[in-house]
Amino acid sequence: MKLVRHGEAGRERPGLIDAAGVLRDLSGVIPDVTGATLAPATLERLAALDSQTLPAVDGSPRLGPCVGQVGKFLCIGLNYSDHAAETGASVPPEPVLFTKATSAIIGPNDTVRIPRGSTKTDWEVELGIVIGTAAKYVSEDEAPQHIAGYCLINDVSERAYQLERHGTWDKGKGCDTFGPVGPWLVTADEVGDPTALAMWLAVNGRRFQDGSTATMVYKPAFLVSYLSQFMTLHPGDLISTGTPPGVGMGQKPPVYLKAGDVMTLGIEKLGEQRQQVVAD
Incomplete structure (x- = not known):
C-alpha cells in the first residue's frame, strides 16, 4: 500500500x-x-x-511529505561501505547518529533553498524508515514489527557547515528545505526486502549516484534495534539510513549545488522526487 x-x-x-x-x-x-x-x-x-x-483526486496536486507531524528525524552517517570509501573515511564500528530538524521536512517535489553563505550544498539519496509502533529496547528480530514502511529521502547537506564549522554535523544537515520526504510511504509488506533496492540521483540530468541498499552496512532492522537502546522510537518517527557513493563532495573535483540546478532521484518501489534549487 x-x-x-x-x-x-x-x-x-x-x-x-x-x-x-x-x-x-x-x-x-x-x-x-x-x-x-x-x-x-x-x-x-x-x-x-x-x-x-474512494474519491479520485482530480489533476496533479502537490504531494506533501508522506508522513506528517514527525517527532524525530534521525539519520545515520557513513552507512554504505562504498560511500565511506569515497569520502576517505573508514566504516564506523557502530552507526553514526545525527539528527535533522523536523523543520527541514518538505514535500518530494518542493523547492530546495540554498542557505545564505552556503558554498558546499550537497545531495544524498537515502532509504527512509517510518516507525509504526513504539520501540524501546527491542531486539533485531523484534524490530521489523515496529516498522510501518519505507520512503525516499533526499538528505540535503551543507558540507562546510557540517564539517568545517566545528561541533556536530547537525548544523549542516537541518537547514530549511533540507529534508524532502516522499512521494509515498510504502508499507513494509509491499516493499519486501529493503536491503536489495536500486537507488539513484541525478543533477541536471547527469547521474551522480547509482547504487543499491545492498551495500548498506547496518541494515534497517539492526538500526531500529540499535536506536531503541538509546531512546524510544515513536510512531511517525523517521530514520534516514545513509547514502551510496556519488555525492558532490566525493567528485574530483567536488561538485556542489547552485541556484537553477534540478535534482531528480529515486529508489526502486519507493517512487521518485524532483527538486528545483534556488538561493535563499
Whole structure:
C-alpha cells in the first residue's frame, strides 16, 4: 500500500495510490497520515478498503511529505561501505547518529533553498524508515514489527557547515528545505526486502549516484534495534539510513549545488522526487 499526503503545504489531506496509479482521497477514513494512523490495525483496515469506492483526486496536486507531524528525524552517517570509501573515511564500528530538524521536512517535489553563505550544498539519496509502533529496547528480530514502511529521502547537506564549522554535523544537515520526504510511504509488506533496492540521483540530468541498499552496512532492522537502546522510537518517527557513493563532495573535483540546478532521484518501489534549487 502506498500512502500519500496531498494538497498545499500545511493543509495536506491523506490519500493512497491505487493499483492503477490513481490518487484516492482518504479524508473520509483517516484524518491524516501521521504516527497516530500508522498502527498495524489501522494499516490493516486501510489495506482492506475497496480503493475504487474512494474519491479520485482530480489533476496533479502537490504531494506533501508522506508522513506528517514527525517527532524525530534521525539519520545515520557513513552507512554504505562504498560511500565511506569515497569520502576517505573508514566504516564506523557502530552507526553514526545525527539528527535533522523536523523543520527541514518538505514535500518530494518542493523547492530546495540554498542557505545564505552556503558554498558546499550537497545531495544524498537515502532509504527512509517510518516507525509504526513504539520501540524501546527491542531486539533485531523484534524490530521489523515496529516498522510501518519505507520512503525516499533526499538528505540535503551543507558540507562546510557540517564539517568545517566545528561541533556536530547537525548544523549542516537541518537547514530549511533540507529534508524532502516522499512521494509515498510504502508499507513494509509491499516493499519486501529493503536491503536489495536500486537507488539513484541525478543533477541536471547527469547521474551522480547509482547504487543499491545492498551495500548498506547496518541494515534497517539492526538500526531500529540499535536506536531503541538509546531512546524510544515513536510512531511517525523517521530514520534516514545513509547514502551510496556519488555525492558532490566525493567528485574530483567536488561538485556542489547552485541556484537553477534540478535534482531528480529515486529508489526502486519507493517512487521518485524532483527538486528545483534556488538561493535563499
